Amino acid sequence: MKVLSKAKLEAALNKLSDRNEVFVPMQKGQQSGYFTWKSFENGQDELMLDALNVYQSPKNAVLPQTEKMYSIKSQGVEVNIDQTYEDAHPTIIFGARGCDVKGIIAMDDVFLTRGYEDSFYKARRSGNTIIANACYEPGANCFCNAMEVNSLEPVGADVILRDAGDGYVWEVKSDKGEAVTALIADLLEEKEAKLPEVKPFIQKVDYSGVAEKLKSMFDHPLWDKLSQPCINCGMCTYVCPSCYCFDIQVKMWGEEGYRFRAWDSCMFEEYSREAGGGNPRGASKERFRQRFLHKLEFFKERYGTPLCTGCGRCIIVCPTDINIVRIIDAVKEAEINA
Amino acid sequence: MPDQDHKCTCSEQPLVPTIVEVIDIIDRTPDVKSFFVRNVDGNGVPFQVAPGQCGMVSHLPIGEAMISCTWQEEQEYLEFAIKRVGLLTDELHQIEVGQKIGVRGPYGNGFPVDACKGRDMVFIAGGIGLAPLRSFIKYCFKNRADYGKITILYGSRSKADLCFKEELFELWPQETNTEVFVTIDNAQADWDGHVGFVPSYMEEVNPSSQGAIAVVCGPPIMIKFVLQSLEKMGYNDDQVITTLEMRMKCGIGKCGRCNIGSEFICLDGPVYYLKQLRDLPPEW
Amino acid sequence: MKEITNKVQAIAAKLFEEGKIDVFLAWEKGELNFKTKSYVARNALDVKNIVFDEYSIYNVSNSLLKFRDSHERIGIAVKGCDSRGIVRLLEDLQIKRDRLYIVGIPCPGMKDPLAAARNHGGFSKKQEEDGLAKKCLDCIQPNPVIYDELVGPEQSPRQQGDRFARVKEIEQMSADERYKFWEDTFSTCIRCYACRQVCVACDCRTCIFDEMKPQWVGRENSSTDNMMYHLVKHSHMAGRCIECGECERVCPVNIPLMLLNRKLIKDVGTLFGGPEAGMQYVEGSKPPLSVYRENDPDSFL
Ligand SMILES: Cc1cc2nc3c(=O)[nH]c(=O)nc-3n(C[C@H](O)[C@H](O)[C@H](O)COP(=O)(O)OP(=O)(O)OC[C@H]3O[C@@H](n4cnc5c(N)ncnc54)[C@H](O)[C@@H]3O)c2cc1C
Ligand code: SF4
Ligand code: SF4
Ligand code: SF4
Ligand code: SF4
Ligand code: SF4
Ligand code: FES
Numbered sequence: 001m002k003v004l005s006k007a008k009l010e011a012a013l014n015k016l017s018d019r020n021e022v023f024v025p026m027q028k029g030q031q032s033g034y035f036t037w038k039s040f041e042n043g044q045d046e047l048m049l050d051a052l053n054v055y056q057s058p059k060n061a062v063l064p065q066t067e068k069m070y071s072i073k074s075q076g077v078e079v080n081i082d083q084t085y086e087d088a089h090p091t092i093i094f095g096a097r098g099c100d101v102k103g104i105i106a107m108d109d110v111f112l113t114r115g116y117e118d119s120f121y122k123a124r125r126s127g128n129t130i131i132a133n134a135c136y137e138p139g140a141n142c143f144c145n146a147m148e149v150n151s152l153e154p155v156g157a158d159v160i161l162r163d164a165g166d167g168y169v170w171e172v173k174s175d176k177g178e179a180v181t182a183l184i185a186d187l188l189e190e191k192e193a194k195l196p197e198v199k200p201f202i203q204k205v206d207y208s209g210v211a212e213k214l215k216s217m218f219d220h221p222l223w224d225k226l227s228q229p230c231i232n233c234g235m236c237t238y239v240c241p242s243c244y245c246f247d248i249q250v251k252m253w254g255e256e257g258y259r260f261r262a263w264d265s266c267m268f269e270e271y272s273r274e275a276g277g278g279n280p281r282g283a284s285k286e287r288f289r290q291r292f293l294h295k296l297e298f299f300k301e302r303y304g305t306p307l308c309t310g311c312g313r314c315i316i317v318c319p320t321d322i323n324i325v326r327i328i329d330a331v332k333e334a335e336i337n338a
Numbered sequence: 339m340p341d342q343d344h345k346c347t348c349s350e351q352p353l354v355p356t357i358v359e360v361i362d363i364i365d366r367t368p369d370v371k372s373f374f375v376r377n378v379d380g381n382g383v384p385f386q387v388a389p390g391q392c393g394m395v396s397h398l399p400i401g402e403a404m405i406s407c408t409w410q411e412e413q414e415y416l417e418f419a420i421k422r423v424g425l426l427t428d429e430l431h432q433i434e435v436g437q438k439i440g441v442r443g444p445y446g447n448g449f450p451v452d453a454c455k456g457r458d459m460v461f462i463a464g465g466i467g468l469a470p471l472r473s474f475i476k477y478c479f480k481n482r483a484d485y486g487k488i489t490i491l492y493g494s495r496s497k498a499d500l501c502f503k504e505e506l507f508e509l510w511p512q513e514t515n516t517e518v519f520v521t522i523d524n525a526q527a528d529w530d531g532h533v534g535f536v537p538s539y540m541e542e543v544n545p546s547s548q549g550a551i552a553v554v555c556g557p558p559i560m561i562k563f564v565l566q567s568l569e570k571m572g573y574n575d576d577q578v579i580t581t582l583e584m585r586m587k588c589g590i591g592k593c594g595r596c597n598i599g600s601e602f603i604c605l606d607g608p609v610y611y612l613k614q615l616r617d618l619p620p621e622w
Numbered sequence: 623m624k625e626i627t628n629k630v631q632a633i634a635a636k637l638f639e640e641g642k643i644d645v646f647l648a649w650e651k652g653e654l655n656f657k658t659k660s661y662v663a664r665n666a667l668d669v670k671n672i673v674f675d676e677y678s679i680y681n682v683s684n685s686l687l688k689f690r691d692s693h694e695r696i697g698i699a700v701k702g703c704d705s706r707g708i709v710r711l712l713e714d715l716q717i718k719r720d721r722l723y724i725v726g727i728p729c730p731g732m733k734d735p736l737a738a739a740r741n742h743g744g745f746s747k748k749q750e751e752d753g754l755a756k757k758c759l760d761c762i763q764p765n766p767v768i769y770d771e772l773v774g775p776e777q778s779p780r781q782q783g784d785r786f787a788r789v790k791e792i793e794q795m796s797a798d799e800r801y802k803f804w805e806d807t808f809s810t811c812i813r814c815y816a817c818r819q820v821c822v823a824c825d826c827r828t829c830i831f832d833e834m835k836p837q838w839v840g841r842e843n844s845s846t847d848n849m850m851y852h853l854v855k856h857s858h859m860a861g862r863c864i865e866c867g868e869c870e871r872v873c874p875v876n877i878p879l880m881l882l883n884r885k886l887i888k889d890v891g892t893l894f895g896g897p898e899a900g901m902q903y904v905e906g907s908k909p910p911l912s913v914y915r916e917n918d919p920d921s922f923l
Contacts, residue, residue, distance in 0.1 A: 030876035031810050032745065052744040055874060056812070065812065066843040070354050074399045077437045081398075084354050115605065116590040119351040139744035218619040229660045231684065233816035235874050245594035248353070248587045249841050252399045259398075262841045264595070268815070270832040272585045272595050278558065280584065280598075280621045284688065293619075294597070301600035316743040319736065319820055319872035320680065321652050321659040425835040 002181075002188045005167040009049075012184045013037045013094065019183070020090040020129070023061045025054040034058040034093065049095045050163065052139040055313060057100050057241035058093045062124045063107060065238075069120060069259045072252065085258075086123035092180060095133040095161065098151035099144040099311035103241025104130065105156040109303045110244055120261075129176045132157035133168075137199040141312025143325055146205035148305050152198065164193035203325055207296070207306065210331050214297035218289075222334050226327060227288035229320035234265035236314035236322070237291065242307050245271070266290045292327055352590050355396050355440030356384040361415060363435055366501045367494075369422045370466060371431055372408070374415040375441060382413040385444050389451055389473035390581065390609050393418065393443035394589045397433065401426040404445070404586040404604065406470035416441070419469040419501060445589040446608050449474045449553065449579065458486040460545045462564055464536050464556025465494050468501050470581055470608075471555050479513055488513070489545045493521040493536040493560075497529050519543050537563035540571075547572040554580040565612065575613035582608045582615075582622050598622055626674045626727055629773045630699050633725055637697045638666040643723055644694035647685045649678040656738035660685050674699065679732035679755055681866045683707025684822045690716045698722060701729035702777075703757075705766035706864035706900030707822035712768075713900075713907060716825050726769030728777040731758040734871060757867025760785060760880070768903045789885045804882075808848045810875045813841075817869035817879055818855060823862040823899070830854060852882065860886040864900035 004012055014037075016022050023034040025048040028041075032048065033056025040047070048054050070084040093104075104125075111121035135142070135151035144151050154160065158177035162169040170188055172181050181188070237243040247264040251257050264271055267287050273279045281287045299307035308324060315323045362374040373395075377384055387393065387407040395418055396402035403426045409417040422431045433439070451474065459478055463471045478485045490510060494500045500520065511518045521532040521539045532539055536556070545552075552573055554564050561580055568578055584596040584603045591605035599618045601607065615622060634646040650661035650671045658677035662685065663669050683704045689696060690711075700708060705726060711717050734755035741749050762785070764777040784790075792800060815831070818824045830838050831851065839854060840847040856879075863883045870879040887898060 027746070029810070046747065048747070051747050055745060066841075072398045077434070079357060079398045079438045079440070081354065081357065081440075084351060086351075111592055114591055116352045116592070117350075118353065118590070118592055120353070140742050141744075228662050228688075229685075231816075231819040233814055233819035233872075235814040235816045235872070238812050238814045239874060244592075246587070246592075247841060248402065248593070249837075250399065250401060251840060251842065257399065260842060261593075262843065264593070265814075266594065268832070270834070273832075274583065274585050286621075290597075293599075294594075298597065298600040312743065313745075316739045316745065317736070317874050319816060319868075321657050321735070323652070326653070425837075428835075 001191070001193060002170040002172075003164065003167040003191055003193050004161075004170050004184070004188055007166075008187045009047075009168075012187050015184050015187065016092055016094070016180060020092045020180070022092045022094050023058055024094045025049060025051070025058075027054070032056065034060060037094070049133060052135075052142075053097050053100070053311065053313070055239055055317065057103060057239060057311070057313065058096050059100075059103055059107065059241055059244075061091050061093050062104055062128055063121060063244060063246075063263075066260055066262045067120060069248070069261060071256070071258050072250065073256050074252075075255050084119075086119050088123040088127040090127045090129070091124070092129045092131060094131045096130055096154075096157075097133055097135055097311070098149045098154035099142070099147075099309040100241040101130055101132050101154040101156050102144070102147075102149045102309040103311070106242045106299070106303070106305065106307055106309070107244050108156075109305075113303075129158045129180050130156065131159040131161060131177075131180070133161045133163070136163070136196040138201045138203075139312065140202055141315045141325075142201060142310060143203040143205040143312065144310035145201050146203075146207045146328075147308055147310035149309055162193075162195055164195055167193060169193050169195065203312075205310070205325050205328055206332060207328055210328055211297045211300040211306065213331060213334075213336070214293060216336055217331065217334065218293070220334060220336070222330055223285055223289045226322075226330060227285040230267075230284060230288045230322050231320055232267040232269070232284050232287055233319065234267040235317050235319070237265040237267055238263060239313045239317055241311055241313070242309055247271075266294065288322075292324065295324070296328065296331070352442065353588060355394065355398070355402070355442045357438050358384055358416075358441055360433060360435055360437045360439060363433075366419055367499050369431075369499075370419055370501055371422075372417050372419045373430070373439075374417050375439065376415050378438065383410065383416050384441055386410065387416065387444040387473075388448040389477045390449035390470055391444040391446045392589070392608070393441045394445065394586075395420070395430070396440040396442075397426060397429050398440050400429045402440070402587075403427060404589055406473065406581075407444070408469040408472045409476055410473075419466065419472075421466040442589070445604055447606065449477075449609050451477055454551050455484045456486065458489070458546070458548075458550040460489045460491070460550050460552040462491045462536060462540060462552060462554045462556070464492070464560040465499065466501065467556030467560070468492055471553060472502060472505075474553060475510070479510075482514065486515070486549070488516040489543070490516070490518045491521075491536060491540050491543060491545075492519070493523070493539065495523045497522055497526060535563070536560055537567045540564065541567050544571060547574075547577065550577060552578050554578065558583075575616060576611055578612040580610060580612065580615070582610060623675050623730075626774050627672065630674055630725055630727070631669050631672050633771060633773070634663060634672060634697055634699075635666050635669045637723055638663075638669065642695065643697040645689070646672070646697035646699075647682050648672045648699040649674060649680065649682065651675075654742070656733070656735045656742070658735055672699070674727060676733050677735045677738070679734055679758070679871070681707055681820070681822055681868045683711065684820060684868075686711055686717050687822070687825060693721075695721050696723070697725065699725045699727060700766050700769070701727055701732075702761065702764040702766055703729075703864065703866035705768050706763060707866060709768055709900040709903045710823050710862060710864055711825060712903055714825055719905075722770075724766070724769045724771075726766030726772045728766065728772070728774050729758075729761070729764040730777055731755075731761070731764070731780055736871060754780070755867075755871065757871055757880075760865075760867065762865070763901065767901055786884055786888045788881060789888055792881070792885070804852075805845050805849060807877060807881075808852050809845045811843075811848045811852070811877055812875060813843055813848065813851065814874060816872045816874065817877075820868045820872050821859075822866070822868075823859055823864060824855075830858075852879075856882045856886060859883060861890045861894070862899050863887060865898070
């Protein structure tokens with residue numbers, strides 16, 4: 001098998017960075033997320049490939065938090081769009097866990113199917129290669145196995161890395177994977193490596209039947225109780241590898257400017273506010289319910305898979321301890337005729 | 339009801355508007371104007387719209403809003419009737435003929451014009467809600483033989499707020515087998531027509547539910563009471579069609595905000611049979 | 623603290639039994655030792671879920687915002703910082719004093735459940751210290767400033783030294799250095815608005831950042847828009863921030879938000895004098911920046 005020894009990891013990242021923007025999990029100052037290898041500062045930043053995961057997911061690489069769409073020039077009655085900013089420059093997400101790979105595959109469903117292909121997403125995704133990092137030892141909040149993710153064989157990865165102690169087994173899964181492998185062929189060795197033992201999941205989650213059951217639980221009293229502590233901050237949606245909602249806005253300086261999109265969150269009141277001030281999801285509970293129903297029911301109905309990938313991030317960061325696993329449990333246990 | 343085979347008639351860049359020219363602007367009421375747009379080269383329209391479909395209209399330096407195309411006149415123009423309510427619509431009301439603006443579309447499923455063939459049609463609208471219905475009404479008149487009796491019931495706050503007055507009072511009443519009923523909320527000196535809300539007027543007029551299809555559009559509160567009245571009058575859920583309005587940004591089922599349950603109203607709607615709505619979470 | 627929990631439970635139970643309250647706001651335990659979160663007890667049976675332990679750090683006065691438009695009579699357990707939040711809400715007329723029965727708890731200092739969750743979650747390679755939370759080490763007011771009943775012995779402030787030391791250091795920087803410092807500090811903000819949502823002093827019904835007409839602050843995740851967000855938010859906090867430290871505690875990218883808050887506390891203190899925000903409740907009184915007087919200082923404008 002092909003192996004990239006850890007001693008050669010930096011060399012490989014350097015080489016890949018010649019022609020690609022390479023997003024790597026790292027601790028950068030106070031931030032923990034995927035940042036470009038070129039921005040890595042020796043001595044200050046820390047590579048996090050051997051940690052379970054990082055707080056900010058890699059979705060930024062294909063759906064940047066702020067993304068320019070097209071230029072606007074406006075003079076009197078004339079307006080022009082001189083340029084659109086589809087960006088297909090080559091990018092590599094290096095070391096994404098299965099849950100985060102699934103987040104991107106779910107976004108592929110949203111942006112590339114159902115009649116319209118989003119040209120901006122399509123461009124970024126076409127230039128994007130995913131090198132996944134298989135998980136052998138799930139963490140305290142991981143439950144991807146319950147959310148249709150195989151953390152050992154992430155679907156959609158172009159290359160899969162397997163941490164074998166002093167090196168990564170390098171498994172090519174697609175043509176895109178072949179192409180990036182060619183870039184570092186001289187750094188890979190052909191040898192045997194012993195794969196780690198697969199540890200069991202700590203979280204025991206049973207999602208089966210939840211989407212179907214939720215169909216009749218829209219008005220269930222459990223939402224009042226579950227949503228009580230939530231402050232509708234939006235942190236859970238921004239760290240989530242699969243939340244994709246966006247807003248479209250414009251920035252002008254005099255006659256010139258551009259339109260851009262920016263992440264939005266169903267947790268925000270402004271998100272669904274309508275003309276005349278009405279809002280179908282004006283109350284905290286209604287927004288809370290939207291988030292969890294979208295994740296656990298609506299997305300499954302529309303695209304055949306849940307929009308939660310079981311990464312556990314929101315469970316760790318939520319300031320009021322809202323825990324999606326406990327919500328799944330509560331739905332399972334709920335009596336319906338209430 | 340997600341439609342997996344939605345035929346893509348859109349451009350390669352669905353979120354990027356096409357620039358068109360505003361060739362005419364008509365004041366419909368003190369706060370509603372019609373904007374007529376055509377390709378900048380003077381030839382044709384940027385896309386073909388079916389009755390009930392919408393376009394995302396943008397004044398580029400300001401913003402975009404989803405607006406029903408109230409009429410497409412062949413290759414001549416697209417007409418959008420726009421009520422002034424906020425940031426973008428305020429600015430649009432300031433522009434003059436000759437201004438270039440952006441549009442993208444067509445969006446939404448549109449009215450089931452074929453499925454309604456052969457039926458008596460009852461159109462019930464309030465305020466700016468007549469704008470989307472008007473595309474269907476005009477389509478019926480254009481294909482008059484395909485539809486049975488046509489009843490139009492329309493109300494607004496005051497006489498001045500009635501949209502499309504010429505059509506309401508002069509053109510439509512002259513069509514064969516057609517009745518038009520107009521009401522305003524409160525009595526006023528120069529009005530000798532009906533006074534009262536749409537739902538109660540509708541019960542008075544009492545258009546027969548026998549073989550009829552009712553199409554309803556207006557402010558949420560009106561829709562709510564009209565639906566109750568229709569039920570009383572014997573209309574089944576598959577005889578009632580309405581259009582939903584949710585906050586929209588992308589118009590193509592991507593940005594997330596317009597959903598009700600697993601339906602994205604911009605893409606799968608905005609037109610629904612009441613029967614379909616009954617299966618959705620009660621957020622409409 | 624078990625003792626305090628028992629007392630609070632007993633008080634809440636009594637209030638429910640006497641029909642004096644409809645809800646009681648406090649904390650409850652989650653499934654793990656460090657998980658303590660805000661809780662609303664709705665009847666005497668719920669009371670057994672109430673806890674006060676070393677992780678009861680969440681500022682429960684924020685939970686009152688969900689009740690500002692309703693009429694329930696509310697019992698609430700508060701630490702020092704939480705009680706200052708109540709004063710702010712009373713001053714801003716967000717809730718009426720006679721709807722509240724306040725059980726004050728002098729606070730021995732709390733640990734941060736978020737830090738514990740991070741240690742437990744396995745995303746970081748270094749373990750964070752599990753001592754008292756930073757906000758509690760900086761606390762100047764552990765004892766409730768407003769209450770109907772006090773539970774437990776008074777505590778002395780834990781804050782040591784000059785709490786404006788770092789602020790003064792930054793004031794010494796040149797204007798350019800300072801600009802760069804703040805720009806860098808805010809560049810990593812992901813605009814999740816958790817700092818706003820968790821803040822009891824951010825009690826405006828329609829927040830300026832949600833206004834679209836006009837749109838005051840752009841939505842881009844750029845250093846300009848981020849700076850704008852923070853400058854506007856923090857200046858709205860001038861004379862209102864009760865120094866509860868919740869914003870900084872919950873920030874997912876660890877932005878030192880208290881630095882700017884303290885700068886404003888210091889400036890408002892120097893310019894207007896008087897007690898700091900939420901330190902005492904005098905019916906009808908207003909914080910300095912909520913009233914305009916001819917002779918207000920304006921050197922900072
Ligand atoms: C399918 C559909 C068809 C529509 N057809 C028409 C039409 O034919 N004629 C017409 O005048 N209007 C129509 N509208 C409503 C129109 O989209 C809004 O009035 C418009 O977006 C307001 O934009 P603004 O920038 O002027 O207002 P803003 O300043 O953005 O907002 C004013 C208020 O309107 C809200 N708002 C913004 N966008 C929408 C929206 N898409 N739907 C509801 N509320 C919104 C804001 O939250 C705010 O409360 C339609 C809406 C939908 C969804
Ligand atoms: S669930 Fe938690 S993180 Fe998400 S909005 Fe609510 S309080 Fe914030
Ligand atoms: S909802 Fe939470 S656990 Fe699920 S994918 Fe998103 S952040 Fe991860
Ligand atoms: S609706 Fe909410 S949960 Fe769903 S993707 Fe958008 S932000 Fe995430
Ligand atoms: S909590 Fe932190 S990241 Fe979120 S908006 Fe506030 S400062 Fe920015
Ligand atoms: S700004 Fe921060 S410290 Fe001040 S009151 Fe708000 S949450 Fe507390
Ligand atoms: S408007 Fe964006 S999904 Fe419907």
